[in-house]
Amino acid sequence: MSFAEGVRDHLPEGMHLPDAFAVTFDWLEAQGWGGVFRQADPGAFSSRYLSIYPPEQMDQPGGSYVLFSFEAGPPLHAPPPEAMARISMIAQIAGDGGTLSLWLDDTGKQWFVVFNHGTPHVLTDDPLKVLQFLAMGYPEPGALFDARATPQEEAGGDTLTLPTAFREFLEGQFSVHIPARASDLGIVVPPDEVEDPIRHWLDQVMPEPEIGAIPGMTAENPYIITSELREVLEDEGIAAIREAYEFVIEEE
Known part of the structure; x- marks a missing residue:
C-alpha cells in the first residue's frame, strides 16, 4: 500500500486527501524518502513517514522540520469523538509536536490547520499553497509566529538547508513559485487571543474543564x-x- 493510499484509507468519512498531496506523496515515496519512526510499531501506518529531504540530508543542520505522517484526531489530550471524526494530522511540522492537520468544518468544507503548542489556527483551504509553504525552508513551519518573516529571518544567523529537490518538483509539477515569505501566499498567523474558526469550533466541542x-x-x-x-x-x-x-x- 502506498503512503497516499494509506492516508486515504485512514481518513474519517467525509474527509479526503487532496490530489496535489497524493501526487506529492507518490513522488516522495518514489525517491525513497520514506521511513518508519524509531521505537515505533513498524506494522502501524502511523509509524510511517515521508521526508521532504533525501535520507542523507535529513539530519543536516538548518533543515526544515517537515515529516508527512498520519494520526487520527487533534494533538490534544482526550479529544472527544467529534474532534476525532473531523481532524486528522497529515504532517509533523515542528520539533515540539506542532502539526499540520485537515479539519472538516460544520459546512463540510475541508481546511488545513496548524496546531502550535496545542493552539490551532486555520492556514488555508488551498493544497498547493500549503505545499509551497512547506517548501519554503522555515526551520519549524508549525512554530511560525510572523508570516511576514522570511525563513532566513526566522532562523536568525543559522545556515539553512533548503529542500531544493522538493521545491523544484513542486515548481515543475504544479507550475507554482516558492515565494520569499508565507505572507506572500496570503497566510496569516493570528495571535493566541484572536478569534479563529478552528479555535471557535474546538471551544464548542472541547470546552475548558472546570x-x-x-x-x-x-x-x-x-x-x-x-x-x-x-x-x-x-x-x-x-x-x-x-x-x-x-x-x-x-x-x-
Missing part, C-alpha cells in the same frame, strides 16, 4: 504520582510536576 476537574488544581483532586510514573519520570520529571501543580501526592 478547575476542580483538572488533577493537581485542588486539594480534593490532587495530581497523583504513582510508583510506575516515578520510575519513568525520575527526580527531574517529578520536580517539574511539583512546580507545575500546586496539589501533588505520591503513592507509597
Whole structure:
C-alpha cells in the first residue's frame, strides 16, 4: 500500500486527501524518502513517514522540520469523538509536536490547520499553497509566529538547508513559485487571543474543564504520582510536576 493510499484509507468519512498531496506523496515515496519512526510499531501506518529531504540530508543542520505522517484526531489530550471524526494530522511540522492537520468544518468544507503548542489556527483551504509553504525552508513551519518573516529571518544567523529537490518538483509539477515569505501566499498567523474558526469550533466541542476537574488544581483532586510514573519520570520529571501543580501526592 502506498503512503497516499494509506492516508486515504485512514481518513474519517467525509474527509479526503487532496490530489496535489497524493501526487506529492507518490513522488516522495518514489525517491525513497520514506521511513518508519524509531521505537515505533513498524506494522502501524502511523509509524510511517515521508521526508521532504533525501535520507542523507535529513539530519543536516538548518533543515526544515517537515515529516508527512498520519494520526487520527487533534494533538490534544482526550479529544472527544467529534474532534476525532473531523481532524486528522497529515504532517509533523515542528520539533515540539506542532502539526499540520485537515479539519472538516460544520459546512463540510475541508481546511488545513496548524496546531502550535496545542493552539490551532486555520492556514488555508488551498493544497498547493500549503505545499509551497512547506517548501519554503522555515526551520519549524508549525512554530511560525510572523508570516511576514522570511525563513532566513526566522532562523536568525543559522545556515539553512533548503529542500531544493522538493521545491523544484513542486515548481515543475504544479507550475507554482516558492515565494520569499508565507505572507506572500496570503497566510496569516493570528495571535493566541484572536478569534479563529478552528479555535471557535474546538471551544464548542472541547470546552475548558472546570478547575476542580483538572488533577493537581485542588486539594480534593490532587495530581497523583504513582510508583510506575516515578520510575519513568525520575527526580527531574517529578520536580517539574511539583512546580507545575500546586496539589501533588505520591503513592507509597
